[in-house]
Amino acid sequence: MRSSTSRTSGGDWVYPLSVAVPGKKYIIVAIQARNHAVKRLAQLGLLKNTPVFVIKNLGRGPILVEARNSKIVLGRGLANKIIVQPLN
Amino acid sequence: MGLFPEKKTLEKIKIALIGNPNVGKTAIFNYLTKSSQKVANFPGITVKGKSGFFTAKNKKFIVTDLPGTYGFGTDSPEEKVAKKFLLDEDLNLIINVVDATKLERNLILTLQLTGFKKPMIIVLTFADKIEEEGIDINYEELSKIFGVPVIPISALHKHDLEHLKQFIIQYIQSPLIPETILKADEILDLSPKIKALYLYLKNISIPKKLKNLSLEWLTFLVATNDEVVLEHFDRETREQINSILQETDMHLENEEVPVSLLFINYLYEKVQEIIKKVYSNKEEVNTKTIMELIDEVLLDPIVGLLVFSAVIWLTFKLTFDVSQPFSTLIEIMINQVIAMIHHYLPQNVFTSFLSDGLISGIGFILTFLPQLAFLFFGITLLEQTGYLTRVVFVTDRFLNKLGITGKSLAPLLLGFGCNVSGVLATKTIPDEKERIITILVNPFMSCSARLPVYVLISSALFPQIASLVITGIYLGGIMLAAFMIWVYRKTLFRGEQSSLLIEMPELTLPPTSSIFYQIYLYLKDFTLHAGFGITIGVVIIWVLSITGPSGYLGPDALNNQALIQQSWVYKIGQLLETIFKPMGWETPLIVALILGFIAKEVVVGTLAVLYGHGNMAQLVPILSSVMSPVQGIAYMVFVLTYTPCIATVFAIKEELGIKWTIFSIINGLVTAWFLSFLIITIGGLLL
Amino acid sequence: MNSTNLKSKNNCSINYYVLLEMMIIVFTLIIYFSINSFSQSFLTGDMASTVFYLIILVILFIGFKKSDRLSVISEQSIPYYLVANVLVLLYIVVSFLSKIALFIDQWLNGIPTSFQFLVYPIDIFFFSGLIIALFLPLIYNQSKKQLGVK
Numbered sequence: 001m002r003s004s005t006s007r008t009s010g011g012d013w014v015y016p017l018s019v020a021v022p023g024k025k026y027i028i029v030a031i032q033a034r035n036h037a038v039k040r041l042a043q044l045g046l047l048k049n050t051p052v053f054v055i056k057n058l059g060r061g062p063i064l065v066e067a068r069n070s071k072i073v074l075g076r077g078l079a080n081k082i083i084v085q086p087l088n
Numbered sequence: 089m090g091l092f093p094e095k096k097t098l099e100k101i102k103i104a105l106i107g108n109p110n111v112g113k114t115a116i117f118n119y120l121t122k123s124s125q126k127v128a129n130f131p132g133i134t135v136k137g138k139s140g141f142f143t144a145k146n147k148k149f150i151v152t153d154l155p156g157t158y159g160f161g162t163d164s165p166e167e168k169v170a171k172k173f174l175l176d177e178d179l180n181l182i183i184n185v186v187d188a189t190k191l192e193r194n195l196i197l198t199l200q201l202t203g204f205k206k207p208m209i210i211v212l213t214f215a216d217k218i219e220e221e222g223i224d225i226n227y228e229e230l231s232k233i234f235g236v237p238v239i240p241i242s243a244l245h246k247h248d249l250e251h252l253k254q255f256i257i258q259y260i261q262s263p264l265i266p267e268t269i270l271k272a273d274e275i276l277d278l279s280p281k282i283k284a285l286y287l288y289l290k291n292i293s294i295p296k297k298l299k300n301l302s303l304e305w306l307t308f309l310v311a312t313n314d315e316v317v318l319e320h321f322d323r324e325t326r327e328q329i330n331s332i333l334q335e336t337d338m339h340l341e342n343e344e345v346p347v348s349l350l351f352i353n354y355l356y357e358k359v360q361e362i363i364k365k366v367y368s369n370k371e372e373v374n375t376k377t378i379m380e381l382i383d384e385v386l387l388d389p390i391v392g393l394l395v396f397s398a399v400i401w402l403t404f405k406l407t408f409d410v411s412q413p414f415s416t417l418i419e420i421m422i423n424q425v426i427a428m429i430h431h432y433l434p435q436n437v438f439t440s441f442l443s444d445g446l447i448s449g450i451g452f453i454l455t456f457l458p459q460l461a462f463l464f465f466g467i468t469l470l471e472q473t474g475y476l477t478r479v480v481f482v483t484d485r486f487l488n489k490l491g492i493t494g495k496s497l498a499p500l501l502l503g504f505g506c507n508v509s510g511v512l513a514t515k516t517i518p519d520e521k522e523r524i525i526t527i528l529v530n531p532f533m534s535c536s537a538r539l540p541v542y543v544l545i546s547s548a549l550f551p552q553i554a555s556l557v558i559t560g561i562y563l564g565g566i567m568l569a570a571f572m573i574w575v576y577r578k579t580l581f582r583g584e585q586s587s588l589l590i591e592m593p594e595l596t597l598p599p600t601s602s603i604f605y606q607i608y609l610y611l612k613d614f615t616l617h618a619g620f621g622i623t624i625g626v627v628i629i630w631v632l633s634i635t636g637p638s639g640y641l642g643p644d645a646l647n648n649q650a651l652i653q654q655s656w657v658y659k660i661g662q663l664l665e666t667i668f669k670p671m672g673w674e675t676p677l678i679v680a681l682i683l684g685f686i687a688k689e690v691v692v693g694t695l696a697v698l699y700g701h702g703n704m705a706q707l708v709p710i711l712s713s714v715m716s717p718v719q720g721i722a723y724m725v726f727v728l729t730y731t732p733c734i735a736t737v738f739a740i741k742e743e744l745g746i747k748w749t750i751f752s753i754i755n756g757l758v759t760a761w762f763l764s765f766l767i768i769t770i771g772g773l774l775l
Numbered sequence: 776m777n778s779t780n781l782k783s784k785n786n787c788s789i790n791y792y793v794l795l796e797m798m799i800i801v802f803t804l805i806i807y808f809s810i811n812s813f814s815q816s817f818l819t820g821d822m823a824s825t826v827f828y829l830i831i832l833v834i835l836f837i838g839f840k841k842s843d844r845l846s847v848i849s850e851q852s853i854p855y856y857l858v859a860n861v862l863v864l865l866y867i868v869v870s871f872l873s874k875i876a877l878f879i880d881q882w883l884n885g886i887p888t889s890f891q892f893l894v895y896p897i898d899i900f901f902f903s904g905l906i907i908a909l910f911l912p913l914i915y916n917q918s919k920k921q922l923g924v925k
Contacts, residue, residue, distance in 0.1 A: 035346050035349070036162075037587075037589075038346075038349060039161055039162045039346070039348060039349065039352075040162060040518075040589055041589065042161060042348075042349060042352040042353075043158040043159055043161055043162055043352075044158060044193070044589065044591060045192065045193040045196070045356070047352065047353060047356060048353070050356075056387055058389060060389075060485055061389065061481070061482070061484055061485030061488075062481055062484045062485070062494075062588050064387065064481065064592065068190065068192040068193045069189060069190045069191070069192060069193070070190045070193060070591055070592075071591065071592040071593075072589070072590070072591055072592065073477065073480070073481055073484075073588055073589070073590050073591075073592050074587065074588065074589055075484065075488070075493060075586075075587030075588035075589065076488075076587070077584075077585065077586075077587040078587035078588070078589055079587075381853065381854040381857075382854050382857060382858060384854055385834075385838075385854045385855050385857075385858045386858070388837075390837065391834055391837055391838075391855065391858075394830045394833060394834055395834070395858060395862065397830060398827060398830050398831070398862050398866075399862070399865075401823065401827060402862075402865055402866060402869050405823075405869055405873060406869050406872070406873075409869075409872075409873035409876055409877065410869075410872045410873055410876045411876075412876050412877070412880045413876050413879040413880040413883060416880050416883045416884060417883060420883060
């Protein structure tokens with residue numbers, strides 16, 4: 001698995017959604033998945049630059065986020081491939 | 089000249105209901121069409137939809153409820169069905185149902201629908217909720233932007249629905265076509281592929297069915313290689329299109345971003361623009377609703393599972409306990425019918441066929457319907473309240489370790505009622521590998537038809553701890569299923585596991601009509617698939633029981649132990665005795681297993697016939713003298729594991745084809761034989 | 776932690792402390808009822824019900840542990856008690872239906888059974904108590920709305 005955290009050129013940390021902290025807001029910076037998965041995510045409104053609020057993340061099992069006013073459950077594998085950045 | 093007045097042919101108005109899942113389309117559809125509903129069969133695809141109608145002002149309004157879809161970007165079956173329907177049918181009106189609380193995502197579909205250039209209205213549901221949440225939507229502005237009426241309603245309020253219905257009746261007289269919001273110059277900038285295609289399509293003659301579409305939208309559909317659309321073009325044109333797409337591919341510098349993705353990004357930008365103009369959120373929502381607090385409990389990793397165990401136990405208790413009197417009642421009625429037949433009709437083959445074959449067969453199915461109805465009720469309630477999604481969330485972690493996702497849970501649970509329903513329910517599993525595994529493993533979810541066998545043998549051989557033994561069998565089935573899933577993942581279905589991705593709807597109390605309609609669908613599926621098979625099966629048994637190598641034995645054979653030993657059914661059992669030698673089961677027991685292939689319900693019935701006693705109380709002492717406890721357990725395990733019943737086999741063939749069906753049968757037989765053998769051997773060593 | 780107002784369906788804030796008072800009633804009732812039923816089931820050998828009530832007690836306990844104050848009740852525990860409450864109510868309903876179904880089934884089969892007392896008076900008392908406790912918040916809401924209090 002690639003390095004889990006890194007800085008963008010702007011100087012902010014980015015990391016996979018799977019390690020995001022519940023109760024905080026983030027913005028999607030990149031999606032590192034195959035086209036099929038990217039399309040499915042897009043259908044539900046999860047694209048680059050989409051703001052995302054993490055509701056539940058227990059370190060194991062799926063992740064619950066809120067995006068575009070609806071709640072979405074993501075498997076951990078998929079969450080590993082969505083790179084986010086904290087939103088202030 | 090007419091004794092009978094000419095039936096006036098009503099003008100037909102075709103309407104399509106389309107929207108995201110969980111927006112309340114069903115409530116609207118139910119209200120508009122009330123009792124005229126029937127299941128719509130979309131040709132070539134097994135996704136279900138419904139159609140119904142209502143009449144008003146000399147017109148027949150035919151409404152079709154299309155499956156919930158988020159848009160037209162992927163090739164999911166729901167999308168294909170919706171697209172095909174919108175293109176092929178001569179629609180008079182599209183009703184786009186939009187969830188007002190999730191405007192952003194819902195409008196993506198709306199934008200794409202404008203491309204079809206058909207008369208449209210936008211219905212905003214949950215309009216009552218937005219007021220609560222401090223949201224303000226400018227309906228007039230939204231209507232102006234799209235160029236079609238926007239009707240806010242609360243799908244729970246009858247007068248809102250009636251107002252909508254009246255509006256539709258009025259509107260159809262002079263409907264409006266949506267504005268072109270997808271602007272050509274914006275789209276062409278997205279990618280050279282799209283530009284090249286657009287220019288090409290502009291200059292050729294468009295096939296009839298596609299003529300209505302806005303050119304921009306058509307370009308997008310063609311650029312994404314959409315089969316449903318492309319099949320309307322002739323071969324030459326398609327080759328031309330292909331070469332344009334390939335040519336432009338060669339000119340792309342970076343890694344290619346699929347057109348559909350570019351398009352969706354563009355759509356979201358457009359939606360943001362629209363949202364800015366019409367949507368404002370006054371309150372910052374940082375308070376929690378009661379439902380959200382309850383979700384904390386339901387999604388808690390430990391408590392969530394505890395709640396689920398309790399709920400599932402209650403569901404099964406409801407299913408098996410409360411359905412009993414209904415089954416008994418049906419059984420009594422069937423017996424009455426058979427008695428009447430024997431009373432009024434002469435004693436001959438035909439009578440026997442009617443009573444012991446046909447009516448018995450139908451009776452078998454009917455006695456199981458109450459149990460199934462209750463189980464389906466429980467599961468439907470869990471699903472439509474949204475609770476099942478919470479269950480998927482808490483169980484996914486464990487199911488992942490085996491190799492499946494939470495999406496497989498509901499089909500497996502349904503299997504406890506009837507494996508046919510379980511297999512058919514796997515249609516909702518997006519990952520093909522996972523779907524196949526779930527289907528193959530479904531028979532290990534001990535269906536309700538096998539319960540009588542367990543009850544009979546446990547009562548006979550383990551009178552004190554019968555229910556404990558039965559619970560053990562069920563749990564054994566579950567563990568076997570878990571093991572098989574794990575094995576399949578390591579051998580036949582290696583590879584990356586797909587990940588969950590579902591929307592979690594709010595917890596709500598669903599309208600009773602949609603619960604009952606869903607139960608009706610499940611029962612109908614079961615009856616059509618299993619009912620036919622079982623009835624035929626019982627008739628075959630009947631034939632094989634009253635005939636034998638020596639010739640026709642007559643219907644008396646069914647009641648005469650000596651006679652039945654000359655029948656085909658018995659002879660086949662004797663032939664197979666060698667295979668079952670190590671288990672030491674008598675011929676009648678083997679025969680019961682063979683016939684159990686037709687329907688598991690038949691096992692007990694066969695034992696009754698072959699041992700000459702119809703009453704379970706009389707069978708019990710016979711069985712305890714014919715089998716040892718170890719043999720009994722081995723027998724029950726065999727029944728649990730061996731090939732699924734004929735109805736399930738047909739369902740598997742329908743879903744997966746012949747290859748997997750044969751695999752499933754052989755797998756079941758081999759596993760069953762091996763496990764029983766193991767039990768007998770271990771039992772022999774221990775005792 | 777600052778007191779968060781709980782919103783309900785009708786957009787009224789339930790006063791936090793009033794809800795706490797109601798929940799104390801709920802909590803006491805459920806605890807008593809569950810322990811009572813747990814021991815009863817255990818003594819009569821009804822394993823399934825014993826396990827069920829054990830689950831209820833575990834849920835109540837976990838809810839109690841989530842409380843961040845020294846008292847028994849707090850905002851974090853309330854949903855747990857609510858869920859336990861609903862489960863117990865469902866259990867009572869299903870058991871009741873089950874007993875009736877059994878009675879009817881035996882009657883249909885011609886097995887003579889006396890109409891046993893399906894429900895005991897004390898059960899009815901607690902049953903009603905639980906229902907009232909469950910719906911008190913909603914009833915409270917409705918009356919607040921009518922009084923026009925925000």
